[in-house]
Amino acid sequence: MTKEHIAESFRGLQLLICKGLEELDGGASFQSDAWKREEGGGGFTNTIANGALLEKGGVAFSEVYGPVSDEMKKQLNLQTDPGTQFYATGVSLVLHPFNPHVPIIHMNVRYFEMGDAYWFGGGIDLTPHYIVPAQARLFHEKLQAVCDRFSPSFYTNFKTQADHYFFIPHRNETRGIGGIFYDHLSEKNAGLSKGQLLEFALELGRNFVPIYAEQANLGRELPFSPEELKWRNLRRGRYVEFNLVNDRGTKFGLHSGGRTESILMSLPAEANWEYGFVPEEGSREAATLGLLKKDISWLEM
C-alpha cells in the first residue's frame, strides 16, 4: 500500500465524483485547474458554476509533500525533528445549490504521513437551508450503511465527532445536520488494516453522488420565494463564518501557505448578513434553527 497508490485512488475518486455530479447537474461541466506547489506536489482543483442545480461548487484533489515548515508545526501544535517530511493527499468538495430546498454538502477524504506515522481523516456533512427531518434521516441512514460495512462503532463514533466539529460556537449552532467526521485513523486505533481504511475512504467517496442525488432530487423542483432565497443567503453567511472562523482545515491551509483559491472554493457565490435577524416564531426558518443542535438522533426522526 504505497502513498502513490493512495493518491492515484483519490485522483480517480475525484474524476468519478465530477462525472457523477455533471450528470446530476445536467447544465454545467467542471473546469479543471492544474497547479503545482513550489515546495513539492500539486493538484487539480475542479470547479463548477451556474449549472442547472449547482450555483457554485468545487471538487479538489491534491497531493503535497516536503519538509514540515515552522508555520505547519505552529498550526498543528507539533514538535518534530528538523528535516521531518510530510505527505498529504486527499479529495475535498463543497457544493452550493441554487434552490434553497436543496442542501449544501461537503465531503473530504485525506491521507497524511509524517515521519514514520500515517493516518486517514475525512467526513461528509450536510447543511440544509431548511431542515426536513425525514430527509436528514435518509442522509444519516446512508452514511450508517457505509460505516457499518467497516466497523460497528464507526457511525456512532464519527457522527458524534461531526456534531462537535461542524459547530459554530459564536452562534451556538451546528453548521447543519452533521454527518460523519473522523481523523487520526490508522491500523493502531481503527481495528482495520491500512488497505481497509483506504477502502473505507473510497467507499464513502463512491457513495457520495448517490447520497447527494437523493437529497438534491427531493428539493430541486420545488418552487421558492424571495424570502426563501433571503434565508438561503443568510444561512450561507453562517457557512462562510464557520469556514473562515472555525474550520481547522481552512485555517491550517490559509496560515501555512496553502493555495488560497483552492481552499476558498468552499465559499458560496453569494452570502448575506443582516444585523440581528431573528426568524418569525413558528416559521419554518425558526424550526430549522431549533434543529441546529448537537446530539440529535437523526436516525430516529
Next chain:
Amino acid sequence: MTKEHIAESFRGLQLLICKGLEELDGGASFQSDAWKREEGGGGFTNTIANGALLEKGGVAFSEVYGPVSDEMKKQLNLQTDPGTQFYATGVSLVLHPFNPHVPIIHMNVRYFEMGDAYWFGGGIDLTPHYIVPAQARLFHEKLQAVCDRFSPSFYTNFKTQADHYFFIPHRNETRGIGGIFYDHLSEKNAGLSKGQLLEFALELGRNFVPIYAEQANLGRELPFSPEELKWRNLRRGRYVEFNLVNDRGTKFGLHSGGRTESILMSLPAEANWEYGFVPEEGSREAATLGLLKKDISWLEM
C-alpha cells in the same frame, strides 16, 4: 481622568457620529440596540440599513469589565494574577455603501485597563472598491492633519502600522488604502498625557464624518454598471475574509464570548466569491489590485 469620563466621552462620540451619518445618508436612521453583558457592562449597537447612501452599517459603543477570563488570557497571550480585573470601552464602526464608487470605511477608538495598566488604541482605514489615488491622498491628508496636532511622529508611525494591520496574507493584498492604526498607547510611550491621548481619540472621532462625507460625496452620484456591482461584491468578499480570518479584534471578540451580532455588524449585506477571478489586464479593477500594497506614500500620489 476617570474611566467613567472616558466611557461617557465615547458614548457622546457615538451619538455625534450617528447624527452626522444620518444627515449624510439622507434616507435612513440608526436603530439603537441596548445590551447588557452578564459578567459586567454592556453597550449600544446602533445600526443603519437600506439608506440613500449606506446599504449597511453600524456604530457601536461598549463599556465592559470584570475578571480576566481564561479565554481572554489565551487570546491576548497574557499571564495575569488570578482575580485581575479588566475594563474596556470604545466606539467601533463600519459602513458599507451601495455605490461601488464610494469606499467602505472603518473606525475604532478604544480604552483598556488591566490591573494598574491602561492604554488607548484605535484606527481609521478606507477600503475603496475602486482606488482613485487623488481621493486616497485627500483621506491621508486629513488623517495627517489630525495626527500632527498631537505629535509629529504619529501619522508616519500609525500609517505604517495600518499598512501592516490591514493586510490579508492569504491574498497578499492590503484591505484598502490603509489609514492609521495604533495600540498600547499610554503616557509611558506617547509623550502625551492620558487626557491628551483621550483628546486625540475624540478628535479622530469628531473628524470622522467630515472625512467620510468628502469621500462619499465624490462618488455617490456616479453611475455604475452591473460589472461594477459585481466587483464591489467581490471586494466585499475580501473584506469578509479579512474580518473573519485576520482581524485580531474580531477573533478576540468571537473567541472570548463577545456579543456576536455586535462584532459581526462589520460584515456587508451581500458579498460574492468566484473561483479564480482575475480582472482584465489594463482594467480599472486591475489597477485597484495593483494599488493594494503596503508602503505606498499616498500623500505623494
